[in-house]
Amino acid sequence: MKLGSHWLSVLRQGVLRHAVAAVGFLLLAAAVAVQAVQPTARPRQPAEAQWVAGWAAAPMDFRELSANPLFTAAAPRPGGDAFRGQTVRQRFEPALGGERVRVRFSNRFGKTPLRVAAASVARSTGGGAISPSTLRVLRFGGRGSVVVAPGAEVFSDGVDLKIEAGQAVVASAFFDRAVPFATVHLQAPDASWVAGGNAIAAATLPDAAPLALNHIVTGLDVMTSQPTRAVVAFGDSITAGGGEAGDGSYPDLLATRLRNSSATAQPVSVLNAGIGGNRLLVDGIGPNGLSRFARDALGQAGVTHVIVLLGTNDIGRSVFVGLPGRPTPEHEVATAQRITDGLQQLVKQARAKGVKILIGTVPPFKNTPYWSETSEAMRGEVNRWIRSRQDVDGVIDFDAILRNPADPMTLNPLYDNGDHLHPNKAGHAAMAAAVDLRELQE
Structure with missing residues (x-):
């Protein structure tokens, strides 16, 4: 099975933009x-x-x-x-x-x-x-x-x-x-x-x-003498800003929302640690999320919070396992258990550093090369695990925010940039609006 030129173009754009x-x-x-x-x-x-990280x-x-x-x-x-x-x-x-x-x-x-x-x-x-x-x-x-x-x-x-x-x-x-x-x-x-x-x-x-x-x-x-929060958005192209040219990423829009909010009691720096095409478990486009979390997220000066949104590429690429010419080592085969175990490791790393962690559910991606009944079942299992977490500081239900009410396995057409995988500008804005600002002030 080969990806068509349209999908190669989409993936190429994700890598260049976000998608070292x-x-x-x-x-x-x-x-x-x-x-x-x-x-x-x-x-x-x-x-x-x-010192507090102002950009990274x-x-x-x-x-x-x-x-x-x-x-x-x-x-x-x-x-x-x-x-x-x-x-x-x-x-x-x-x-x-x-x-x-x-x-x-x-x-x-x-x-x-x-x-x-x-x-x-x-x-x-x-x-x-x-x-x-x-x-x-x-x-x-x-x-x-x-x-x-x-x-x-x-x-x-x-x-x-x-x-x-x-x-x-x-x-x-x-x-x-x-x-x-x-x-x-x-x-x-x-x-x-x-x-x-x-x-x-x-x-x-x-x-x-x-x-x-x-x-x-x-x-x-930036050097500061006032109480300041530093929030790292950690993820793949959906965090980095994969989508139409000129779209702001949800971390950028979240930063703007925080600056404009009268409810924000202290400065909050929002850092974008997304990599287009990145996976939680396996190296590929960028080091895997498990290996880079300590430096890219927890290693930022003054970090107080991390928002994790990873799993789309682990789940989606599972559909290519076993195809002719695409041998995949056993340890690289994603399962819901391996993904949730990996997310749990990130939670433990953050806790050990005294950093608060929020986890986002994996958005839908039907009508893309990533989708199959098996990958959809895996996404559902991962999201149920995320929603049930009691050991994190917050769950952001990006899936519920971005999905199509008429077909929950697909992106809402209002938020779809056209590739059925990445949100458009309105989608990124909806993601930023879904974050409870109070959780970033605690």
Whole structure:
């Protein structure tokens, strides 16, 4: 059985949009030390001040993505698979405002040391352009450059930069040595550019070329001295924002709803850790949910809550098991028991960290290649288990919100983006509205 061109196009869109040793010891030690050092010129912060994640992306291994035929056919990579003497600039929108920030540079999937020769952060004036008066050159333990060990991540020193929640920020990094593509993410499509030379201070990148993927910069933290909640939305393309071009993801719409709510007693940062095509149990497009939960969700600075919505791809891909030419190892065969056991592990991990966890039911997907009577039965069993949970802080019934009243196994036509799997803008808005804001304040 082969997927038709329509379904390949849908899956391809999901991937692109959403849908990445003495020397080693010293480098890792340096990375740890960098995060602990504060600029000496900065007055000491009040005791209650803390870093809280204002924006974050779930990274993936570029090599795994490039091996995926759907990705390879649709992601041209100008200049090859490495940066050489170039500046990379990325635009993103933090969900939390403040007056002091730091930026995370990741080499999580790198096999060689990553040297950041120079870096900066500034407020965006649109696209990849910046406001020169807001430009801040970043330092690392007081130095202008840093080497990030393979598998490690490094935060810059904090810099004074006033930003508002929802206001676009731009981070730039210059690589004076060859940097192979390694750690990437898909959260903000059409939001990264590359240009020759050291252009971290340029108001507009000269002769900039767009990048199909976002590289290396995976987070921005904001320093705050007031009580703040940080909510991580953890899931697949339905969380990441799979659907029509221009649709906001439900985490983005939830962040806007929280900012506009008079009932919100304190700031709440909403972080999107969704990966299009991601599965709970098995690696594929991105590391499996069980393996990445500790870093992508629980590892965010100041995290207080996690919303989990995973299982669609585990259940849906079960219909391909046993097809000719598609051998599947026994341990990769999804069952309702394995999925619920996996979700239970996430609950235990969150509890151990003192983080509150809410779980969403799996939305319907009839009339897609994922659907069969068997996969529908599996979805029903998983959702019954989720609805019965007494050991979580909340259940969000996305299934009930998104399903068609006339045929509960299908998406409501009002919320269907056309592929019968992903919600449209109205669907994402309905998902955001289904979240009880009081649960995120506790």
